[in-house]
Amino acid sequence: MIRPMLSFPALAAAIALGGCVNRAPDHARPALASEAAYDGNFRPDGSAIASELAWRDFFVDPRLKTLIGTALANNRDLVAATARIEQARAQYRIDDSRRRPEVVADASASRTRQPLNVGAFGGQGGGQGAGSITFNRFDIGVGITGFELDFWGRVRNLSEASRAQYLATIAAQRSFYLSLIGDVSTTYFEMVETQEQIELARATAESREEGLRIAGLRLDNGVTSALPYRQAETLLRQAQQELASQELDHARLRNQLAVLVGGTTPADLPPGLPLLAQENQIRLDAGLPSDLLLARPDIIAAEERLRAARANIGAARAAFFPNISLTGSAGYSSNALDNLFDGNSLSWSFGPSISLPIFDWGAREGQLDLAKAMEVEEVANYDLAVQTAFREVSDALAGRRWLIDQVETLTHAVTAQEEIARIARARYREGVADYLEVLDAERNLFSARQTLLATERAYRQNSVTLYIALGGGQLAETGGE
Numbered sequence: 001m002i003r004p005m006l007s008f009p010a011l012a013a014a015i016a017l018g019g020c021v022n023r024a025p026d027h028a029r030p031a032l033a034s035e036a037a038y039d040g041n042f043r044p045d046g047s048a049i050a051s052e053l054a055w056r057d058f059f060v061d062p063r064l065k066t067l068i069g070t071a072l073a074n075n076r077d078l079v080a081a082t083a084r085i086e087q088a089r090a091q092y093r094i095d096d097s098r099r100r101p102e103v104v105a106d107a108s109a110s111r112t113r114q115p116l117n118v119g120a121f122g123g124q125g126g127g128q129g130a131g132s133i134t135f136n137r138f139d140i141g142v143g144i145t146g147f148e149l150d151f152w153g154r155v156r157n158l159s160e161a162s163r164a165q166y167l168a169t170i171a172a173q174r175s176f177y178l179s180l181i182g183d184v185s186t187t188y189f190e191m192v193e194t195q196e197q198i199e200l201a202r203a204t205a206e207s208r209e210e211g212l213r214i215a216g217l218r219l220d221n222g223v224t225s226a227l228p229y230r231q232a233e234t235l236l237r238q239a240q241q242e243l244a245s246q247e248l249d250h251a252r253l254r255n256q257l258a259v260l261v262g263g264t265t266p267a268d269l270p271p272g273l274p275l276l277a278q279e280n281q282i283r284l285d286a287g288l289p290s291d292l293l294l295a296r297p298d299i300i301a302a303e304e305r306l307r308a309a310r311a312n313i314g315a316a317r318a319a320f321f322p323n324i325s326l327t328g329s330a331g332y333s334s335n336a337l338d339n340l341f342d343g344n345s346l347s348w349s350f351g352p353s354i355s356l357p358i359f360d361w362g363a364r365e366g367q368l369d370l371a372k373a374m375e376v377e378e379v380a381n382y383d384l385a386v387q388t389a390f391r392e393v394s395d396a397l398a399g400r401r402w403l404i405d406q407v408e409t410l411t412h413a414v415t416a417q418e419e420i421a422r423i424a425r426a427r428y429r430e431g432v433a434d435y436l437e438v439l440d441a442e443r444n445l446f447s448a449r450q451t452l453l454a455t456e457r458a459y460r461q462n463s464v465t466l467y468i469a470l471g472g473g474q475l476a477e478t479g480g481e
Contacts, residue, residue: 141331
């Protein structure tokens with residue numbers, strides 16, 4: 001007779017043998033369809049590494065910092081992304097737990113009464129005395145039910161797939177985290193620009209109201225005809241229309257910002273900075289192209305999803321092999337509670353089971369083909385994520401190179417237009433030119449100032465785009481830090 005103490009070492013040895021074979025493809029980063037490199041004409045000369053720079057150290061506007069911190073704490077989409085991490089973590093724990101046997105403890109007690117006058121075949125035992133007998137039964141023990149011996153790596157690959165999906169979810173949440181920082185800063189910069197556009201339109205409208213008043217006096221005194229007066233009125237109406245348009249844009253941006261921060265914009269915001277004061281003196285270095293593969297969370301997420309797809313191939317291949325499971329238990333059983341833990345009351349059971357697939361109408365082949373097709377899709381997604389990342393960095397580097405030139409050129413252009421408008425107004429007052437010359441000069445000046453503001457905003461925003469494109473922000477940051 002085999003003693004029960006020998007069965008559990010054998011069970012442990014069988015468990016240790018589980019998972020000896022891994023039929024998943026070896027994971028390696030796929031060869032890229034295009035070269036992973038930046039445009040050499042726009043390599044930055046900075047020294048700061050974006051992935052090592054916290055966002056609070058990158059941004060300079062105290063109001064913007066407060067808004068970003070509020071968004072990271074309250075944004076509903078970010079809360080949902082964080083909840084998805086918890087879901088993926090729980091699923092990984094569930095799948096990984098199947099690699100180990102589940103041990104359960106059971107205890108039971110029963111009392112049974114059986115009449116003595118029941119015949120052997122359930123009929124009345126004629127002539128046998130009436131009465132009954134009572135049986136007691138007490139059981140206690142531990143057991144393992146249906147534990148799969150993972151000889152072919154099916155369970156292990158399913159656990160690895162869940163783990164990779166969990167890591168991909170973390171990276172996806174990190175990607176959204178950076179995207180939210182970019183969205184808040186973009187909306188804020190647009191609000192600052194719009195506010196300055198409003199101030200420009202309001203100042204222009206006030207100036208043109210004065211011009212219209214003077215044109216009216218000249219008309220009343222017979223100095224000019226009604227045409228210059230109507231032209232001055234047109235200039236005023238254009239400025240007023242632009243003022244109303246900018247006010248509308250500002251209201252929409254304010255509503256958009258409220259959604260990004262997760263509710264109503266805080267009322268106790270610190271003072272903000274004008275566009276000209278938003279420039280960050282930190283010069284970012286793009287680093288080596290290979291560094292971007294480890295810094296961009298969207299690339300990391302794509303690679304983890306590829307890893308999960310390959311693990312699923314291993315699980316699908318393992319399904320072609322026999323499924324071997326073990327069930328075992330050990331404990332004590334007795335008719336008397338006092339004798340439950342005696343040596344003679346010890347009981348045990350042990351039994352393996354095997355399930356061998358023979359014919360399933362192509363279901364397993366279809367599952368394997370599905371897993372392989374999903375791997376092909378994830379390889380393409382990974383390549384696309386890398387291409388997108390390098391394009392975004394290259395675009396931001398080009399923007400840093402050329403937008404500053406545009407700002408400088410437009411600054412000189414505004415100065416020139418201001419002088420042209422001054423000369424045109426003087427020529428009109430002296431009667432040398434008609435009001436059409438003033439009209440064109442005023443229009444061109446207003447347009448040049450608007451373009452300068454928009455370009456200054458684009459230049460400031462481009463630095464944030466580069467920071468985000470390089471995977472900016474320390475990975476250890478959470479919430480509003």
